[in-house]
Amino acid sequence: MSQTTENTLATPVGTTLERYIMRKQAEFPFATGELSQLLRDIALAGKIVNRDVNRAGLSRITGAMGNNNVQGEAQQRLDVEANIRFIRALTNGGECCAILSEENEEIVQTGNEHGKYVVAMDPLDGSSNIDVNVSIGTIFSIYRRVSRIGGPARLEDFLQGGRAQIAAGYVLYGSSTMLVYTTGHGVVGFTYETSLGEFFLSHPAIVIPQQGPVFSCNEGNWFDYPEFVRTFLMQCKERRLTARYVGSLVADYHRNLFTGGIYLYPPTTAKPGGKLRLLYECYPLAYLIEQAGGLAVTGADVVLDVPPTADLHQRAPLFVGSAELVRELQAVAAR
Secondary structure: OOOHHHHHOOOOOOOOOOHHHHHHHHEEEEOOOOOOOHHHHHHHHHHHHHHHHHHHHHOOOOEEEEEOOOOOEEEHHHHHHHHHHHHHHHHHHHHHHEEEEEOOOEEOOOOEEEEEEEEEEEEEEEHHHHOOOOOOOEEEEEEOOOOOOOEEOHHHHOOOHHOOOOOEEEEEEEEOOEEEEEEOOOOOEEEEOOOOOOEEEOOOOOOOOOOOOOEOHHHHHHOOOOHHHHHOOOHHHOOOOEEOOOOOHHHHHHHHHHHHHEEEEEEOOOOOOOOOOOOHHHHHHHHHHHHOOOOEEEEOOEEHHOOOOOOOEEEEEEEEEHHHHHHHHHHHHHO
């Protein structure tokens, strides 16, 4: 055997998601394995969507469907595909009793009425970038149900508030596919190894820098932003911070999580209440960023403290990223 072969075989493959979850089950004595299974179901759906995304052009599943989703936004074929994949995986896994999706107006009952969890998700964020091969992602949030086990899930299961989340995260489909999540014990990241069909632990303890060199927002809406947002952005430019904006929430968020920075999706004159959805975009990303040492606010309010209304698709502004940058924005807003 050659020295090169010996060195290659001596290199450990790494910790799989499955093995990592098994090791961490002790942190959730109440779950008795159900939450672990739920995370595996999400990972499985992520693998399937990764395959669909990678062969989208060949499979002719890019492009618009020709109709709008419940948000009034143009629905892409991959939006529909991803929604189906995640609903199937969560239904077949048996632990999720209901799903709230960006693509469905009402709660989706899985039929698993003895399941202890509900999942809120944006199955494929960044639809406008699908056809041009730019990174996109899935965002998810998990709650323990509060309704009676053995019956259908109810509205109150999804309206517990951001602090009630027991897990949240995202899957990024980019140059590599990553699953990043938190269960309230820090943030971990797994990278998908396509040849083995497994997610491997690649980032065991993700912490966002307290400051950062990047601000991310759509400056095309400059004249529609509130004055405090324009003032803050001018300060960023005066300090020579770098403007980086992909247009996929998960992609911009992921970059800033690792490099430090702030992502801004402010209210506008057309959408004074903000555009991003509170339950399955703002809440999960806020929960994850706080676990990584960052901060997420709507302006004056901390995102996780914003009370949900009866509107499952409630919208909110979002300013998220390095804690010091977010506090600077809050200071400007308070003037």
